[in-house]
Amino acid sequence: MIQLAAGGGESYEAPTIAEFWQPLVGDGAFALTRSMVVFAVVAIVISVVLLSITSKLKVVPGKAQFLVEGTYGLVRNGLARDIIGAEKFKPFLPLLFALFTVILVNNLMGVTPFITFPTFSRIGYAIVLTAIVYFTYHGVWIARLGVIGWLKSFVPPGLPGWIVPFMWVLEFMTYVITRPLTLALRLFGNMFAGHFMLLIFTFGGEYLLFHASGFLPVTGALAYVFTLVMYGFEVVVQFLQAYVFVLLTCVYIAGAVADEH
Template sequence: MVIAQSAVLAAEFPPSVEDFYLPSILPWGAENNYWFTKITVLVWVAVAAIIVYFLASYRKPQLVPTKKQWLAESIYGFVRNNIAVDMIGPRGVAFAPYLTTLFMFILVNNFFGIVPFVQISPNSHIAFPAILAVISYVMFIYVGVRHHGFVKYFKHALIPPAPWFILPLLIPIEFFSNFLVRPFSLAVRLFANMFAGHMLLLVFTLGGFAMISANVALAPVSVLSWVLTIALTFLEFLVICLQAYVFTVLTASYVQGALADEH
């Protein structure tokens, strides 16, 4: 049975993009229907878990916090003090709720990538990082326009302090780097890290099955491959936390840039 199972698994080696498109749940087993899959379930689970956890921990706030309350406050305090206020300055407190929500949403969704038996992150589909990037993009432009006024904001963002004759050469670069690269790099950085992480774990797991079913003498190499899968899972944990942090910090940094006064 083990051999048969491994043969089935080995048939799927090497893994491809198809492995990210999981079977439809509603309607059950429908072909090429991706409206409600494991990915959808995971996103809803993440949203529900975050909402329930924070509501439950802040329900009856104690002066001497319980463990649950302490953890929730630590998360919020970390994002507020170490990301929002550090990057944006005192005005950053106003952005702390959004940044905390963003941080938690990305962190929990990324974390599904290494939870045993779940092991795929919704963020390995570019749609989710893309929407998050669009939200941050619209927000920092809106914040800048509200703070400076429309004309002054774009003047500030597009026209660097330089002599007039060089400006035609510089403005395209400013436009490209401030308004085109930013949302794109936010989305792609998160998506690519999660996609590559899932792919890496798939290669090492399925590779083990492929080798053992090709030749039983390769069994030790297969075992090594699976041990490496576990090691890589810990590496993934690092990437997961780092990417959630980087996304939040860069969003805060863009807001800071939009609010900055001319100097």
């Protein structure tokens, strides 16, 4: 309990961990949660929109087709082709486009009225996408070099023999552990932090504005103003996180298909 009202009995009770667990049906590991519903709705909406637009393509695109083509062009030309290479990027393009759209739309749910919940503020969803990327680029890498060649590729050629074991351990840790760990945590951390900040300013501002005394209601009004600014900033962060996730995926795939490996 945090006592904020100087002369009254009103007090502000901080949210507990239990309030971040929001099962809609059931409880425990098999509960139907809010994040599951949001992710399922987003998947259905993306599928319906893309199928609807691509089945009726026009020479002069409308707003929806222009938006989809612009997103596809960003992933295809601005990321996949430039990073992976013009000769090798096409097999990975469906995966990269799917990753970008799924991450971006789910992130934007964090600023969508009546939802205000970014799915990737739950780390499990970030881990699943990272696992897909992880097995993709390591699978391509192993398929091209074989298991022995894959293990050997962690050490650059020409190193002194005494340093090879140390370098192999460092490179193995980087490619097999650090990369997937940071890829998942980066997406989860930014979405969780942004969502948490919006909750703090929204509910804290509501308490200060309507329940506190003295000059504190003024700070509550300022908190709401700052919340609007945070919403705009959060949209930028949500787009950047989708972009960075796909960009790093392209970098990892480019390394897996590179001739020097």
